[in-house]
Amino acid sequence: MAFIEIKDVRFSYAMEAGAEKEVLHGINLDIGQGAFVALLGHNGCGKSTMAKLLNGMLSPSSGQVLIDGLDAGLEENQLPVRRQVGLVLQNPDNQLVAGIVEEDVAFGPENLGVPPEEIRRRVDEALKAVDMYHYREHAPHKLSGGQKQRVAIAGVIAMETKCIVLDEPTAMLDPRGRQEVMETITRLNREKGITIVLITHYMDEAVQAGRVVVMDKGQVLMDGTPQHVFKQVERLKRHDLDVPQATELCYRLRAAGVALPDIPLSVEECVGMFRNLLR
Amino acid sequence: MLSDITLGQFFPAKSLMHKADPRLKICLTIFSIVLIFAAGNFFSLGWAVLYIALAMALSKIPLKMYLRALKPILFLVAFTAVLNIFYGTGDPLFQWGILKITKNGLLNCLFVSIRIIVLILASSVLTFTTSPTQLTDAIERLLRPLSKLHVPVHDFAMMMTIALRFVPLLMEETDKIMSAQKARGADMESGGLVQRVKALIPVLIPLFVSAFRRAYDLATAMESRCYHGGEGRTKMKVLRFSSHDYCIIGSALLALAAFITLNMVFPPAIVR
Numbered sequence: 001m002a003f004i005e006i007k008d009v010r011f012s013y014a015m016e017a018g019a020e021k022e023v024l025h026g027i028n029l030d031i032g033q034g035a036f037v038a039l040l041g042h043n044g045c046g047k048s049t050m051a052k053l054l055n056g057m058l059s060p061s062s063g064q065v066l067i068d069g070l071d072a073g074l075e076e077n078q079l080p081v082r083r084q085v086g087l088v089l090q091n092p093d094n095q096l097v098a099g100i101v102e103e104d105v106a107f108g109p110e111n112l113g114v115p116p117e118e119i120r121r122r123v124d125e126a127l128k129a130v131d132m133y134h135y136r137e138h139a140p141h142k143l144s145g146g147q148k149q150r151v152a153i154a155g156v157i158a159m160e161t162k163c164i165v166l167d168e169p170t171a172m173l174d175p176r177g178r179q180e181v182m183e184t185i186t187r188l189n190r191e192k193g194i195t196i197v198l199i200t201h202y203m204d205e206a207v208q209a210g211r212v213v214v215m216d217k218g219q220v221l222m223d224g225t226p227q228h229v230f231k232q233v234e235r236l237k238r239h240d241l242d243v244p245q246a247t248e249l250c251y252r253l254r255a256a257g258v259a260l261p262d263i264p265l266s267v268e269e270c271v272g273m274f275r276n277l278l279r
Numbered sequence: 280m281l282s283d284i285t286l287g288q289f290f291p292a293k294s295l296m297h298k299a300d301p302r303l304k305i306c307l308t309i310f311s312i313v314l315i316f317a318a319g320n321f322f323s324l325g326w327a328v329l330y331i332a333l334a335m336a337l338s339k340i341p342l343k344m345y346l347r348a349l350k351p352i353l354f355l356v357a358f359t360a361v362l363n364i365f366y367g368t369g370d371p372l373f374q375w376g377i378l379k380i381t382k383n384g385l386l387n388c389l390f391v392s393i394r395i396i397v398l399i400l401a402s403s404v405l406t407f408t409t410s411p412t413q414l415t416d417a418i419e420r421l422l423r424p425l426s427k428l429h430v431p432v433h434d435f436a437m438m439m440t441i442a443l444r445f446v447p448l449l450m451e452e453t454d455k456i457m458s459a460q461k462a463r464g465a466d467m468e469s470g471g472l473v474q475r476v477k478a479l480i481p482v483l484i485p486l487f488v489s490a491f492r493r494a495y496d497l498a499t500a501m502e503s504r505c506y507h508g509g510e511g512r513t514k515m516k517v518l519r520f521s522s523h524d525y526c527i528i529g530s531a532l533l534a535l536a537a538f539i540t541l542n543m544v545f546p547p548a549i550v551r
Contacts, residue, residue, distance in 0.1 A: 055503055059518035079505055087503040094493045095500035099412055099444045108504040117514040141447045155504060 001069060002030035003095050003163065003195060004054065004085075009063035010183070011049055023077055025218045026063070031197065035164065038209035038226075039199045046218045047199045051167040054197065055085040074224045083112065086156030090168040092148035093141075096172065101143075101151050102127065102136040108159035119158075125157040127151075129192070130184050146177025157188070163195035164188070170202065182208060203244045205231070207265045213243065231263050246270035289404075289410045290349070294339035296408040300524045301417035307334075307531060308405040314538055315397050321484045324390065328397055330534050347402040349396060356395050363388040415439045420518055426509075427527040433509025442499070449490060456485050 002206045011024040023046045031037055041047050052058040053065050058074035066072070072081045086108075102123050109119045112257040127133040130150040140148055149169050156164050166185065170178040182205055189196045198209060206212050212229040214222040216239050222229050230236070230243050233251045237243075243251065246264050250273075254260050260277075264270040291297075296304070311331055318324035335345060367384020374380075409417075419436035426432045460481050461467065467478045 052499075057499060057502065079507070082503055082505050087318070089496055089500055091493075091496055093448055094496035097444065097497070097501060097504075098440060100410075103412060103515065107501075107506070110513050110515060111505040111507065113511045113513050116513060116515055116517050119513065123515060139447070140444070141451070152500075160506065 003033040003068055004029070004031040005064070005066040005196075006053075007031070007064045007066070009053065009060040010060045011046070011053065011058065021220050024053075024060075024063070025260045027215075027220060029213065029220065029223070031195065034189070034193045036186070036196045036208075036210045037198070038206035038212045039197060039207050039215060040201065040203070040212060040241070041215035042201070042223075045112055045113075045215045047215060048167055050215075051087060051165050051197075051199055054163075054165050056081045057087070064270075081152075083159060084159040084161055084167060085163045088152050088156060088164060088166040088169050092145050092152060092172065094158050095152050096140045096148060098156075099134065099139055100136075101138050101140060104140065104151060105136075105154045105158050108155055109199060110172055112159065122158045122160065123154075126154040129188065130154045144177060145173040145205070146180035149173065149177065149181050153181075153184060153188070157192075157194075159192070163197065165199070167199045168180050168201070169198070170200065171207065178205075190245050193221060203242050203247075204266075214239075216241070226265055230265055234264070282401070288406050290340050290344060290407045291410075292408075294337060294338050294408065295523070296334060296338040296404060298521075299408075299527055300518055300520055301409050301413040301467060302518060303520070303524050304405050304409055305414075305417055305529060306525070309403055310531065310535075311401045314535075315394055315401070317542065318394075318538075319542050319547040320545040321390070322545045323538055324393060326534070326538050326541050328393065330538075331397055331401050331404070332548075335400060337407050338404055340407050344407065345403055347399055348407075349399055352395065352399055356392050359395065360388045360392045363391050363451065369530055395460060411443045412440065415443070416514075416518065433512070437509075445490075445493070449486065452489060453482060453486055456482050 006027050006029040009024055009027045010022060012020040012022040015021050023044075024128060027046075027050070039047055039050060049058065053060055054072065056065075056072040056074075056078045064073065066070055067081050067084055070077045070081055070084075072085075084240060096104045097107050097180070105123045105126055106119050109122055114122070123136075124133065127136055130153050132147060132150050132154060135147065135151075140151065143151070153164065153166075153169075164185075169185075170181050173181065185196055186208055188194045196209075198205065200206055207226045207230070209226065212222070212224065212226050213220060214236070216230060221239060222232065222235070230247050233243050233247065242248070242266055246267050246269065250263050250270065252258050254263070260271060261271070264273050311334075313325070314327040314330070318327050335342075336368035355366045364380055364387075365378055367379075367381035367387055369381045369383045371381050373384075406414075415436050418439075419432060421546065422430070422432045422435075432447065457467065465478060465481060467482075470478070
């Protein structure tokens with residue numbers, strides 16, 4: 001049994017005058033413990049709905065979301081599910097509760113009724129894990145976007161969740177903040193074995209994941225390793241989806257008749273390939 | 280420019296007053312305000328002033344800060360002082376038409392002015408040495424008995440925490456929206472009062488819309504982090520009385536005893 005099991009999940013939003021709009025049309029996904037999955041897709045393809053289904057903020061219209069065997073759609077499972085799956089939102093300002101960094105990180109464990117000394121330990125550890133320990137007594141509004149987002153991640157880690165779902169965590173950040181957040185996520189996945197579900201529309205971020213799931217119009221379009229997914233450039237383009245810049249470059253060179261041995265995913269890979277070619 | 284406003288005027292430093300338990304500080308502030316109003320003569324009032332001056336000295340906050348805190352109430356002090364001067368009874372020292380100044384009036388004026396000034400200084404010691412979060416925490420703890428009467432103490436404290444967190448954010452946003460509207464040709468600085476208030480509407484509406492959007496996000500974030508009200512909630516920072524808090528209580532009790540003695544031994548200063 002996988003850590004997260006999504007079984008034939010459909011979801012409809014209630015519209016005006018009793019009408020309903022189905023945004024997810026039968027999703028099936030299994031995500032194993034310790035995986036790093038990127039969820040890609042356009043705005044309105046149902047990505048954010050997926051994020052809220054994963055920690056029980058929304059319940060599926062039909063089908064099941066199982067977190068470690070618990071049905072996330074049931075009211076009585078809400079707290080146990082949220083203890084396992086933390087959610088980080090797009091806007092770094094709106095998700096911090098307290099006026100001091102360390103007190104914000106303590107918010108989750110405080111809600112769980114963890115004893116004070118244990119909270120202190122978890123908060124210090126979480127802040128060190130995201131490299132924000134030196135800022136523990138700062139006010140959140142004095143921090144940069146990337147730093148705020150790292151504090152939000154620390155707030156989830158302090159709850160000792162097994163999985164973090166991040167809903168476009170870098171969309172409002174500058175390139176530097178984006179890099180900070182991505183480095184933090186990959187490190188947490190690698191060193192602490194925390195399952196990461198990263199929802200994004202930046203292809204360059206998706207490449208860093210171990211598995212990419214592409215969604216389109218409420219359905220899973222592709223599912224596989226970044227190599228597998230991004231090499232299907234034409235298929236992605238047919239659905240108006242981008243590919244990483246390096247991939248795009250090599251794809252066009254190939255189309256123009258340049259013989260390239262491989263289609264790289266990252267700038268480093270691309271540079272390496274050209275260096276070998278030109279030697 | 281708007282973001283420069285500091286909240287709660289907290290002035291971080293390492294002093295005996297900063298270290299004291301915030302609950303104790305709130306109680307002592309109320310205690311000294313009562314003392315100031317209970318003082319009947321200049322001796323006991325002087326004692327209360329001395330007591331608060333000691334607290335100010337121990338706070339290690341420059342006198343300049345305290346004087347600045349007094350600035351907004353100078354008018355009020357002057358106003359009550361003038362009123363009291365002319366309301367005295369007894370033989371006039373100086374008379375001009377119906378206005379007369381008596382010795383008693385002058386004393387009353389001095390007494391009342393000292394009262395108001397010291398009152399502000401006493402509450403400044405509290406707000407200067409206690410961070411807004413500590414203050415919220417202490418109020419929550421002090422009011423906790425009320426939750427037995429179904430007063431939602433925890434919810435109020437949570438609301439205050441969130442307000443403190445979001446005020447600087449919304450100020451920054453107001454600034455941004457104002458600049459954006461000015462860039463679109465909005466005129467906010469000229470015209471009469473009505474016109475200026477009207478000019479604020481294009482600022483307030485986007486501000487409210489964004490505040491609601493933020494509230495929605497915040498609610499999602501709080502729920503995701505297992506927030507379910509105050510029930511079963513613990514705190515990372517537990518307020519505990521330390522030995523030096525007990526020393527402060529002891530000295531306050533001694534001061535109170537001296538105050539009562541002074542108040543009883545000397546005759547009341549204010550005579551109506």
